[in-house]
Amino acid sequence: xxxxxxxxxxxxxxxxxxxxxxxxxxxxxxxxxxxxxxxxxxxxxxxxxxxxxxxxxxxxxxxxxxxxxxxxxxxxxxxxxxxxxxxxxxxxxxxxxxxxxxxxxxxxxxxxxxxxxxxxxxxxxxxxxxxxxxxxxxxxxxxxxxxxxxxxxxxxxxxxxxxxxxxxxxxxxxxxxxxxxxxxxxxxxxxxxxxxxxxxxxxxxxxxxxxxxxxxxxxxxxxxxxxxxxxxxxxx
Amino acid sequence: xxxxxxxxxxxxxxxxxxxxxxxxxxxxxxxxxxxxxxxxxxxxxxxxxxxxxxxxxxxxxxxxxxxxxxxxxxxxxxxxxxxxxxxxxxxxxxxxxxxxxxxxxxxxxxxxxxxxxxxxxxxxxxxxxxxxxxxxxxxxxxxxxxxxxxxxxxxxxxxxxxxxxxxxxxxxxxxxxxxxxxxxxxxxxxxxxxxxxxxxxxxxxxxxxxxxxxxxxxxxxxxxxxxxxxxxxxxx
DNA sequence: TGTACATCAGTGAACGCGCGTTCACTGATGTAC
DNA sequence: TGTACATCAGTGAACGCGCGTTCACTGATGTAC
Numbered sequence: 001x002x003x004x005x006x007x008x009x010x011x012x013x014x015x016x017x018x019x020x021x022x023x024x025x026x027x028x029x030x031x032x033x034x035x036x037x038x039x040x041x042x043x044x045x046x047x048x049x050x051x052x053x054x055x056x057x058x059x060x061x062x063x064x065x066x067x068x069x070x071x072x073x074x075x076x077x078x079x080x081x082x083x084x085x086x087x088x089x090x091x092x093x094x095x096x097x098x099x100x101x102x103x104x105x106x107x108x109x110x111x112x113x114x115x116x117x118x119x120x121x122x123x124x125x126x127x128x129x130x131x132x133x134x135x136x137x138x139x140x141x142x143x144x145x146x147x148x149x150x151x152x153x154x155x156x157x158x159x160x161x162x163x164x165x166x167x168x169x170x171x172x173x174x175x176x177x178x179x180x181x182x183x184x185x186x187x188x189x190x191x192x193x194x195x196x197x198x199x200x201x202x203x204x205x206x207x208x209x210x211x212x213x214x215x216x217x218x219x220x221x222x223x224x225x226x227x228x229x230x231x232x233x234x235x236x
Numbered sequence: 237x238x239x240x241x242x243x244x245x246x247x248x249x250x251x252x253x254x255x256x257x258x259x260x261x262x263x264x265x266x267x268x269x270x271x272x273x274x275x276x277x278x279x280x281x282x283x284x285x286x287x288x289x290x291x292x293x294x295x296x297x298x299x300x301x302x303x304x305x306x307x308x309x310x311x312x313x314x315x316x317x318x319x320x321x322x323x324x325x326x327x328x329x330x331x332x333x334x335x336x337x338x339x340x341x342x343x344x345x346x347x348x349x350x351x352x353x354x355x356x357x358x359x360x361x362x363x364x365x366x367x368x369x370x371x372x373x374x375x376x377x378x379x380x381x382x383x384x385x386x387x388x389x390x391x392x393x394x395x396x397x398x399x400x401x402x403x404x405x406x407x408x409x410x411x412x413x414x415x416x417x418x419x420x421x422x423x424x425x426x427x428x429x430x431x432x433x434x435x436x437x438x439x440x441x442x443x444x445x446x447x448x449x450x451x452x453x454x455x456x457x458x459x460x461x462x463x464x465x466x467x468x469x470x471x472x
Numbered sequence: 473t474g475t476a477c478a479t480c481a482g483t484g485a486a487c488g489c490g491c492g493t494t495c496a497c498t499g500a501t502g503t504a505c
Numbered sequence: 506t507g508t509a510c511a512t513c514a515g516t517g518a519a520c521g522c523g524c525g526t527t528c529a530c531t532g533a534t535g536t537a538c
Contacts, residue, residue, distance in 0.1 A: 016483095016531095017481055017482070017532090017533060018481080018482080020389055021481080021482085031385020031475085037359065042523075042524060042525080043526090044523075044524070052482075052483090053300060053482075053483050053484065054484095054524095054525080054526085055483075055526080055527080056481070056483075056526090058479080058526075058527085059480080059481055059482075060481090063525080063526085064526090065381075083372075114359070115359070118359065121415075121419055121421060122419065123350070123351070123354065136504080139471070140462040142421075142460055142462060143462075153388075154283040158445070158446070159446075162445040162446060162448065164457065165455045165456070165457045166445050168422060168433070168457065168458050168460075169436060169437050169440050169445060171416070171422075172413045172416060172437055173408060173441070174412070175415060175416055176409055176410070177306045177412070178409040179357075179411060179521095180408060180411055180414065182359075183357055183358065183359050185357060185378075186404060190482055197404070199410070200401070201441075201521095204405050204440075204444070205437075205440045205444070206444055206445050206446055207446055207447075207448070208442055208444030208447055209393070209394070209398040209402050209441060209442050210395075210442055210443055210444070210447075211443075211444055211446075212260075214397060215397075218397075218400060219401045220401070221400065221401045221404065222401070222404050226376045226378060249477090251501060252498095252499055252514080253501075253515070253516080257514080257515085278490075278491060279491085280490075280492080286530050288516090289515075289517065290491095290492080290493085290517095291493080291515085292515055292516075293496090294493075294494085295513080295514055295515075295520070296514090299492080300492065310488080341505095395503085401499090475538090476521105476536105476537090476538090477535105477536090477537090479533105479534085479535085480532105480534075480535095481531105482529100482531080482532075482533090483529105483530075483531075483532090484530090485527105485529100485530105486526105486527085486528085487525105487526085487527075489520085489523105489525095490522105490524090490525105491521105491523090491533105492520105492522095493519105493520085494518105495517100495518090495520100496517100496518100497515100497516075497517090497518105497521090498514105498516075499513105499514090499515075500512105500513085500515090500524075501511105501512085501513075501514095502510105502511095502512085502513095503509105503512100504508105504509090504510090504511105505507105505509090
């Protein structure tokens with residue numbers, strides 16, 4: 001078995017053997033999650049979208065749950081990769097810059113693709129995907145944040161006492177913002193505003209609201225779904 | 237119509253007219269959410285549990301979605317109340333104590349009742365429950381945190397610049413911890429450990445990890461689901 | 473290069489199921505006189 | 506206090522539906538000789 005005669009993956013349109021049905025099903029499922037939410041679609045719909053009979057999926061996934069689990073892991077891996085790439089920054093004066101950038105990648109993903117991101121962290125997400133021939137997992141989002149904190153500790157910008165468990169504090173903060181945005185509990189005017197909010201949140205966990213540098217312009221204030229409710233315009 | 241001849245609410249067992257079917261359906265639905273997750277149950281099951289035919293529910297809710305929406309609002313209100321009660325503390329030296337206690341109430345709720353709490357904040361939760369004869373809403377969890385920050389600002393423990401938007405930073409942090417615990421992404425050894433983690437998180441947003449007081453004992457470290465995975469024992 | 477054959481990855485019909493919702497109905501309640 | 510009647514809150518049968526999954530099958534692929 002030569003390495004590059006893998007099986008003609010790619011454009012399998014119209015052929016009896018699809019070529020990469022597994023990947024195509026994951027793609028279709030991801031699109032459906034995006035359009036209808038984590039649970040608003042069926043195995044049959046995903047199969048139909050790929051142009052394949054419903055039973056074909058069972059050659060690649062043992063059940064619908066297994067498909068969802070595998071997708072969840074794939075999304076989680078992509079998020080980890082994206083965060084890793086965001087950290088790849090030229091050396092700067094500001095030691096916190098990399099950590100902020102990593103957090104921003106996390107939050108941006110939640111903002112761009114709420115339902116899909118929610119899937120990655122959905123209740124008990126990880127166990128479901130186990131043992132389903134999963135691709136070698138990219139670093140977990142938590143691990144990427146953790147690595148940045150290691151860097152800060154190594155360069156003396158975080159004391160050992162503060163370093164202990166700091167990953168959970170920072171993860172909590174970043175995840176909280178991502179979750180609130182993904183669930184529409186707060187809204188923000190575009191990705192740049194999200195970035196600024198992420199920056200303030202991450203810096204607050206490190207430096208504290210009490211000690212934050214005075215911003216050149218005032219911090220933007222997100223909108224909260226519940227307070228604006230009473231002030232809403234007429235309902236359509 | 238006298239005020240207290242409302243209609244014999246309470247033990248309606250065995251009678252043709254239930255007395256408070258609306259409330260009973262909400263109770264049953266809440267229990268089902270607790271047992272099976274936000275979407276793992278049907279209107280028919282909730283009706284059966286109350287001992288009533290499936291169609292009876294339609295005299296009280298226009299659809300299953302309306303039932304879920306109303307439940308979501310009820311849970312949100314109860315959480316707001318619980319947080320408000322937690323703030324009711326004797327005056328203390330530590331100005332941040334009340335805010336910490338409010339955050340702890342939020343996180344504890346998520347820990348005790350993950351699925352139900354998730355429902356309260358679930359994707360687009362608020363709009364679904366609109367216009368369904370909803371009880372006068374208790375203060376929203378965000379509002380309760382907001383009020384505590386007002387108190388801190390008033391007593392001079394938070395500068396006006398830091399106060400602006402601080403509610404979103406603190407909500408983000410508390411919500412993040414609640415969400416990670418509710419979804420099982422991190423685990424913690426019991427409610428006291430959750431309280432300590434909440435305290436560290438809330439204090440970090442105010443004071444910063446850099447400036448935190450040295451704890452008498454080291455901060456406890458939660459367990460993360462993804463890092464322990466590799467170190468798991470044999471699978472059952 | 474050609475043929476036989478095992479294996480793989482599809483098909484399509486069928487299964488039993490429980491779902492949300494509608495409908496015409498009926499029993500219980502409470503008010504008017 | 507008694508009766509007529511409107512209203513309210515239940516019943517239970519029925520609807521059409523799409524679901525996940527199984528099964529016996531078949532077409533395509535790739536390897537052995």
